[in-house]
Amino acid sequence: MSLEEYKKKRKFNKTPEPKGEIKKKKKNLFVVQKHNASNLHYDFRIELNGVLKSWAVPKGPSLNPSQRRLAVETEDHPIDYAEFEGVIPEDEYGGGYVIVWDLGTFKNITKKDDKEISLNQAYDDGHITILLNGTRLKGEFALIKTKREDQWLLIKKGDSEANRDINIIEEYQDSVLSNKTIDDLKKAKKGNLDKFL
Template sequence: MVDELAEYRRRRGRETEPPPERPAARGGRFVVHEQRTPQPHWNLRLEREGVLVSWTVPRAVPRAPEEVRLAVRIDDQPPEYTDDAEVWDHGAYEALHWNDRRVEVVLQGERLRGRYSLVHRDDPAAGNAWKLTRLDPAEDGHEVTPRFLAPMPARPGPLPGAAEDGDWAYEFAWPGLRTILRVTGGRITAFDETGEEVTSRFPELRGLGAQLGAREALLDGEIVVFAAGAPDPDGLRRRAAADGGEARGLRHRHPVFYLVTDVLHLDFRSLLSSPHHERRALLDGLGLAGPHWQVPPSHPGDGAAVARASRDHGLAGIIAKRRDSPYRPGLANDDWIDIRHGRTGAR
């Protein structure tokens, strides 16, 4: 680890940096603890002078320079300190600058590798609030998770014929609100299909962000309300029109469920050009299951059987998606077909 830090200094040309206001310690160990519930946060701890100097970071340690995050100074802990939080990352660090107002370090962990600064806010009212910034460029291939992408629509059409049935995956067509969910720093932001933010309308979904933790994702799905095990259009209309306190009041009478059907970005990488079957495998691997969200099954092949099951459950139809199709935001095409009952003949 020491050799890696020496190589980092050589590459960065640290001899050109101005000297710190007072000599900085060589460094030591660092650890980041992750706490996902009830409010996700991460505790960054740097070993120094016999203690772990600590900050809590509500929205995760940034991975790119543009992702400036709040960090709140908290109590120091002994070097052997552990708690009930998960160790999200650990390794060695080198201190390049350290005083009561600014700390600059190079982290060499399993996940975090690079130069970071912690700067105390100048505002006297800031108290223990600091600003945490990554100073190095993001890792190669890093792509900031988009705020919003228009959902890809399905084009009305008939059931694919038997000869090409295996080229398709089939899902139930849920009568819901198409919703894009952006998950960053353990928090969610929900957008309707026009791009309007609707997060406050669906407070039940906040736990999904905590479940993903520091993973970042852009998800596509449907918000549905059920009553007696069947979709409830009236309940959905009421929830779609409610906001803030009214939404919180309705969540027990008309709870919403987010049915996640696709993942468009994951861990700072775009998946738009990946084939549908690969995106679905990644989505299934996220383990998204909670009291108000789940990943409904996608069935490769046997579209006629899926259509019959949809009809038996009182749904309007199914969606067929080519297994090798990319995700084209906002663009209807023949890769996704909206098949309504009564229109299930071969193409």
């Protein structure tokens, strides 16, 4: 786990994204950021070994257990990124608009042969089961690695928090931190963006 790839892709004199360092304190944070870059997607991140392991989820998370969402693993991000909202300049990596769509904590509940295993082992095995406690996402979710490199599936488990009738990404468009939407960010004048956020 390292932030070398994250730092290599960014020019911190141009982007407002946090430089960040590997954090030693464990909080078990998870965050989902709505990211309108070249394509709109949702970045699903969980804390592991002082960084945020990250996956780009093109269709966003679902509460419906029958919907398997493609989750493409991306570079590790710093823990400080969990509360990042703002505008990444167009000519920079990931250029576009970012809001914190959900934020909370999680508990690793992954089992193998009916025994609990560490999150590190679950990640290495390519099968993670976590219990989310966010504002919008709650209950059990699984991340399962496919045979294709860097491709995983994000799946809601069939628990009491599952809901086949609601499209949660259509239902909630705003940030859980600022209550702003991507459209609000687009409308904000560049000079007033810091005040706006």
